[in-house]
Amino acid sequence: MNSEVNIKRIDWISVAILSLLVLLGLGNIYSSSQAYLLESIFSMNPFTKQLLFVIISIFIFLFIQILPFNFFIKYSSILYVISILSLIGLFLFGNEINGALAWYQFNGFSIQPSEFAKPITALALAKYLSDINSNLKTIKTQFYSFLIIFIPIALIILQPDPGTILVFLSFFFVFYKVGLPSIYMNFFIGFIIIFFSTILLTPKYVVLFLLTLGLILSYFLRRNKNLLRKIFLYVAVFSVFIFSVDFIFNNVFEQRHRDRFNIVMGIEQDFRGSGYNTNQSRIAFASGGMFGEGFLKGSQTRGKFVPEQHTDYIFSTVGEEWGFVGASFIIILFTTLMLRISKRAELQRNVFSKIYSYSAVTIIFAHFFINIGMVIGLVPTIGIPLPFLSYGGSSLMAFILLFSIYIKLDSQRTSKW
């Protein structure tokens, strides 16, 4: 087992992309927190705090690189238990910020354990699924894998923090990749499609469409008994789901959640209430134009019109001050990074490292998709940070941790198991 730091084998390109993202994040946080800077020059403001976290992050990165390779395999279970305990501990010692019981606070700093639960759950899943006895085709392995992600999900539902729940649900992509039967994935994707179409249309029409589709398919496939049975199953399950969506949407969701969906789906327009953020964000993007208004010159940004702009809405600052070119550049950086990690994951022969790397991409992608989709008005408003760019110590350090472990595992790629 080779536990030395292998500098030559470190994925320097990914490190460079990540560093660029973090620096761009710092610049945009500086810009979007201008108002704070003016108010209090000497006290801690978002920019100086974030700068501090970046420095800490560098140490995290270096620390991970000098750890022995099998440290992660060995201690992932213990880390997982600690992580779960920290989530439970919130209900005893936690503080509520913005309506979510998700933070430990001391001395002006706050830590969000659910952020760290993401890389640790990835480690735990990698460990369990890389075990020679695990086989996702079996109900038993399915049960334990689901349990690993549903324990944190259950605890986070209680906070509540819908964004983080969605991130944990994205582990299904990892399961699918590692060997979960495709029927689960079909249901998963089917549910998403049906969820939105049910909100947009009415359940009646969606069911009617589904039944028609089922009938047509059954006619053409009438000789294949096996397929016919499957079609029947899907139609039945989806029909039940359609009506439960209607019920959940109208009875379980709160009005603000319904509003957010309705606004993204274009059913409602409300520029003062729930649609305020989305609209302000769109104005920021539109005023950016092709090349942007320039660093520190975004008028919407300077006027603090976009709420949470230095955290979840950081991308709108990019859009306003750096324009279409700058915003597209960030998207290209993310895409390159994610594709690079997933490609190198494919090359991994070590199953643990492979599954972990895959989980890392999935987590980054879930954040990327939900956050940018929300900021540019394609996804309902869900509070979730943009990896590496958004202000927030826990988020930044957890993502650096996630990334550092990937770099470490990746640098040991050719070493033997």
Place this chain on the structure above:
Amino acid sequence: MKNRLLPFLIISSSIIFVFRLFWVQLINVDDVKLSNKNSVEKVYNYPERGYIYDRNKKLIVGNEPFYDLMIVPSKLKLVDTIEFCEILKIDKQTLLDKIKKAKNYSRIKPSVFLAQISKNDYAVIQEKLWKYDGFSVRKKSNRNYLLNSASNILGYISEVNDYEINDNSYYESGELIGRQGIEKSYEKQLRGVKGVSYFQKDNFNRITGRYKEGVYDTLFKPSKNIDLTIDSELQVYGDSLMINKFGSIIAIEPESGEILSLINAPNFDPNLLIGRNRSKNYINLKNDTIGKPLFDRGLQGMYPPGSTFKLINGLIALEENIITEKTKISCNEGHFYSKNRFMRCHCKPGTKNDLNTAIYNSCNTYFATIYKNTLDKFSNSKEGIDNWKRHVTSFGLGDYLGYDHPLGRPGLIPDSKYYDRWYPNNRWRAATTISNGIGQGEILTTPIQLGNIAATIANRGWYITPHFVKKISDDSIQIKFREKKYSTINSKHYEKIIGGMFDVIEKGTAQNSKIRDIEIVGKTGTAENFTKINGIRRQLTDHSIFIGFAPKDNPKIAIAVFIENGYWGTRWAAPIASLMMEKYLKKNIERKYLENYILSGDLSKEYLKPYGNGNFTINE
């Protein structure tokens, strides 16, 4: 599939995101232009509205400042409530209510505390205001009409309505726009172009500085002052002559087409339509359905021109070689133009009139006959009447005259199509339309058109489109107000008509209107008119009409006077016209007896007749 799902999702969502960015940043950006951006506050600065002078450079419309007292509740510090209430002349409860109202609106944004404070009150407040934090004064400006007359010419200004805001990108809510008259037709020149400054705001709507160091800011373009063609002294004098009469006087300088005065009676004080009581006063004026002061009779009233129109028919007959000045036509208290179509005349049996005597005696038979002959010159009446109309319209009749005032009516000059509609299958002939010969029948003219006829005759065959504006700051007026328009009648024929018009004053129908030392010419008219009372057509007392000009050679003033239900043209219209001429040409009135007769003339009983119950007699 399993290995490609995630890369596929990553790439496809990135592509969607870039397309979406392209859409929101470069394509669909209309709704987020600078003006709509809520981080930017637009502050306009307005040039002072242009002044209006009369033709002698006398200021008749200026501006008067007034003040709004503004309050910012968050900065409020009331050191001495009792004194403060005394200055503002309000009681303590009102003060508290107003502060509460302002707080409800916004604690940090200024709102109006006391609106439209006059100059005098402001002087008192200004002295003490420094003691009270949170109050400031916003200066605004409104029109000040210095001449208690000519409201029909000047028009008024008021705040733009929603329709105008949507229709015209220049205006924004709360801004003022010219509503009528000169204020409307010269709105662009009088208002100038507002300037704009942009300020950066924060999310509490507080201004934090200039937006982009003011690179988008613009300075206003100053407004322009306007010199009217109106002689304000003549205008005011005309108003006094029209007291207790409904109608209109139009005086035009024939040589230039400049309108010296346009009097509409009854009139109203233009200052009624500014300030806080504007809408109340407007409704009162609107509700006066008998006097209709908002209805400009001179520009909008369409009436039969009566005998004044005989001059036109005379000119046409001369041009068409139907008559010469020597042609005599006999009259026997009237004439049969066809079976069952007899028109009465006041000439004694056996009278033989030539053109001159026909004009000053206003012989119906003469003019009806030559009208009929003019039409019958052609093989069919259709061609005849269309040719006749061609001549008539060359005097500016039958269509909008094209002056620079928003109000107007075309009048009506019938043609063959018109009669074909009423009498299909060729059931009409020249005799059917015989009333046109004496200015009755279907013909309708507005008083300003009559004034234009007087100007055309004064010029012996041409006119310049009448207009109200002489000069706009340094710009010259529109070219159409400098071009001569010629009538279809040869100028040599005019002297023959003018000779008759001279005798109207000397020995004809308007001998009461002579002025010493000035040769005036003119023609009286008396127009039958009808109304409907409870659905029944009833004749009312005739309109009293006069058109003319003076002096006879080298005319300085052409005039048309129209008095509703005044009966004979001689009774009211002619003396009023001659007094206007005397006032304009001699500056003071020597014929005090005539002036007194007009000033004390009261027709208000006449106007109430149709509204009373029961019967009334006309033409008393």
